[in-house]
Amino acid sequence: MRWSQAFIPTLRDDPADADAVSHRLLVRGGYIRQLMAGVYSVLPLGFRVRAKIIRIIREEIDAIGGQELLLPALHPREIWERTGRFESMGEILFTLDDLRGGDAVLGPTHEEIFTSLATEITSYRHLPQLWYQIQTKFRDEARPKSGLLRVREFTMKDSYSFDLDDAGLDLQFDRHFAAYSNIFRRIGVTAIPVEASSGAMGGTDSIEFIVPSPAGEDDVAHCPACDYAANVERATSTLPRIEDPVGPAQPERFPTPGVRTIADLAAFEGGAAGDRQIKTLVYVLDGEPVLVLLRGDHELQEQKLLDETGTVEARSGHPEEIRELLGADAGSLGAVGVEGPRILADLQLAERTNMVTGANIDEHHLRGVDVGRDIAVSEWMDLRTVVAGEGCPVCGEPLEVLRGIEAGHIFKLGTKFSEALGATVLDADGVSVPLVMGSYGIGVERNLAAAVEMNHDDRGIVWPVSIAPYEVVITVVKPDDDDTVTVADRLYEDLLAADVDVLIDDRAERPGVKFTDAELIGVPYRVTVGPRGLADGVVELTVRRTGERSELAVEDAQDVVANLVRSSR
RNA sequence: CGGGACGUGGCGCAGCUUGGUAGCGCGCAUCGUUCGGGACGAUGAGGUCGCCGGUUCAAAUCCGGCCGUCCCGACCA
Structure with a gap:
């Protein structure tokens, strides 16, 4: 190409609304232009990079037996209702009407569509199958940001595997893991595979590939010693055991004027350090109010709460709801003697004694609370957010917490979609069984941006040769x-x-x-x-x-x- | 959705407080001089001042409504 004839609109100044490095450099370098919030035009230079990334992805997925096809981006609303995801994904679905008055949606992902096509597989003899496409997705994100990193229209390679049993799924999953590792290496980004929450997908195993970058939106707990890595939505850690001093035979109430927070109570004469307090939160899970208990100095990991309880929508309780449920305002809440709402307690509270917590009377607390004796815990579960410096659950060395970009995600779906949409085959015994599925996604433009985040200096982009325009x-x-x-x-x-x-x-x-x-x-x-x-x-x-x-x-x-x-x- | 900021030639911005002919830098066009790390001079093109309404003799400027964009948070396969 002759530059004199090329459309490469470079800018001398940084665009005013670009914050992330990749956003700034891709706009300045004439790779992309914004059309509206979260929607970008890909200019000739950007198109060439995108094409090279797509080629690498295609080669690697073909190499593990993928068959490329193309499914529609425009879907009937009805199929999304059949799997319950019109509800669970409703917020980000672009919806529209057609002339015959029916509702349609623009596909944010394609499990439903692939699965409905897979109903044409009728015999175990035709398994396994691996299908994929490279196609546009639409997600009406509440807050698009950071250029190509978080957008409302983007290209994704999504593949879907269909097997007779879990062993077949495991094999396809492992092959994707290897293929994805190859893809990231060839694109020139470092992607750390991490255990992830399956979120609304409801699958079993799920691994995210995270590219470390301050522009990312995911936090990952990573062990430098043994390579344990997990999204903080999922990560666990080991903590030193706390020896509680012997306490009274029953809880004692005491006035705590002006105390509203954990820190207030820690500083209060007669209070207790954060790690000797019980924090009590009121949450509403799919409409049901529950109490969530954590050690005072620990933070709730909301995704864990969702995952552990199988909840679709969680929110913290409103002040009126809290008062109605417990009779006091936030700052003086506790679970001692509470009956009615489910009480969900973090594992770190197990066997703790002589703790301090709210008394459910404004500006009063209880000391000498023995969790096992005084609180009717309904369920114990891991609910806390891991913090840097805590022990790795595998080897015990201190964990670090990194920020990064989710560049790819692979899921074991199991039979959730095949059951909902009737994708079954007859096995060797003539029994009808649902297909065991996996789904595997990688965002094309997000990886383009991630490559820039990882490969730049103060003069501009430094492309890896493999994807340079x-x-x-x-x-x-x-x-x-x-x-x-x-x-x-x-x-x-x-x-x-x-x-x-x-x-x-x-x-x-x-x-x-x-x-x-x-x-x-x-x-x-x-x-x-x-x-x-x-x-x-x-x-x-x-x-x-x-x-x-x-x-x-x-x-x-x-x-x-x-x-x-x-x-x- | 909550909080904050912004909207003026292609890009980056000033002007608005105190209403009175729409400006600056970069870029763009033509000519000349330059020419190995974002040259200089001359001439010139280019703007519904986000949109609608109101106040006023007169609105980029004041008032109301709406739209859009960015940032923080909430949210998020």
């Missing part, structure tokens, strides 16, 4: 100098013939502008052709990532550059 840019220093143009054009033609993706900057611009633009858009290799070098029979090669420069004899340039590109793809 162009592998080489030839910078023509003096486009009105005949020798320069002759040599540059010949090199350009030769590199094209050698199957190198090459861009020639033949614009009538000053050299500084060209160098700056080349660095901004992030082309891995730059060959500078100008009279100064040609006087000595050389051109100059600059490596974008390292800034390393070398001189190449004009006659060698084509071979050297082509080989360099080939070896770094």
Whole structure:
């Protein structure tokens, strides 16, 4: 491509509304433009990168036996109602009417559609199957942000596996794990596989691939020693045992004027440290009010509460609800003697004694509370959020907590969708059994952005060669100098013939502008052709990532550059 | 959805408090001088001041409503 003819609208200034590094650089570099909140146009440079990412994904999924197909983005509302997800995903579903008055939705994902197609599989002899597509998804996110990282319309590769039994699913799952690892490596991002919550999917196993980045939205507990990694929605840790001093034979009420918080009570004369308090929260789970108990210095992990209780929608109780349920306001709540609502207690409270908690009378607390003796816990469960520095559940070393981008997610779905939609086969004994399914997603543009988050410097993007829009840019220093143009054009033609993706900057611009633009858009290799070098029979090669420069004899340039590109793809 | 900010040529911004001919930088076009790290000069093109309504002789500016965008939070396969 000749830069003089290309549509590469680079900007000299940072766009005012771009915050994330990838957002800023992709807009400035002329890769993308925003059309509306969370919706972007992909310009020629961006399109080339996207195409390379798609090619890598396609090669890897084909390699594990995937069959590519294309399902509609426009779905009947009815199929979403049949699996209950019109309700559970209702918020993010784009809905629309058609002329015959029916309701349609734009697909946010495709389990329902793949599963309904899979009803055509009738015999175990036709299993396993692995189907995938690379297609546009629509999700009406409440808050799109950070450029391509969180959008409302995006491309996803989603694959779906169909097996007779769990063993078959496990195999397909493991193959996807390997394929995804290959994909991220080839795209040039570091993605940490982490145990994840299955959320509303209701599956069994689920692994997210997280690219560490401050622009991400997921927190991951990671053990540097043994590689344990889990989304904090799921992560556990080991904590030192606390020895409680011996307490009274029954709880004692005491006034605590002005005490509202855990910290207040810890500082209060006659109170107790946070780790000796019981925190009592009122939550409403699918309409049912419950009490949630945690150690005073621990934070609730709401996703764990959802997962453990099988709840679709959870919220904290409103002040009026709390008062009606317990007779006091937040700040003085407790579970001692409470009957009626379910009491869900975090495992870390087990066998604790002589604790301090609210008395359900405003500005009064109880001391000497023995959890086993005084509180009618309905269910024990892991509910707390892991914090950096706590012990790894596998090896005990201190955990770190990283922020990252969810670049891919693989799920074992089991039979949830096949049962709901009647996707069954006859097994060898002639018995009708539901297909055992897995689903596997990877966001194309999100990975493009993640690659920029991981590969940039203060001058711009630094693409890995594998996904760079162009592998080489030839910078023509003096486009009105005949020798320069002759040599540059010949090199350009030769590199094209050698199957190198090459861009020639033949614009009538000053050299500084060209160098700056080349660095901004992030082309891995730059060959500078100008009279100064040609006087000595050389051109100059600059490596974008390292800034390393070398001189190449004009006659060698084509071979050297082509080989360099080939070896770094 | 709650909180905050913003909306003025392609991009980045000033002007609004105190109503009176719409400005600056970059970019763009033409010409000239320049030319190996974002040149200089001259001339020029380009704007329903987000939209609707109100106040006023007169509204980018004041008032009301709406729309849009970004940030924080809530939310989120």
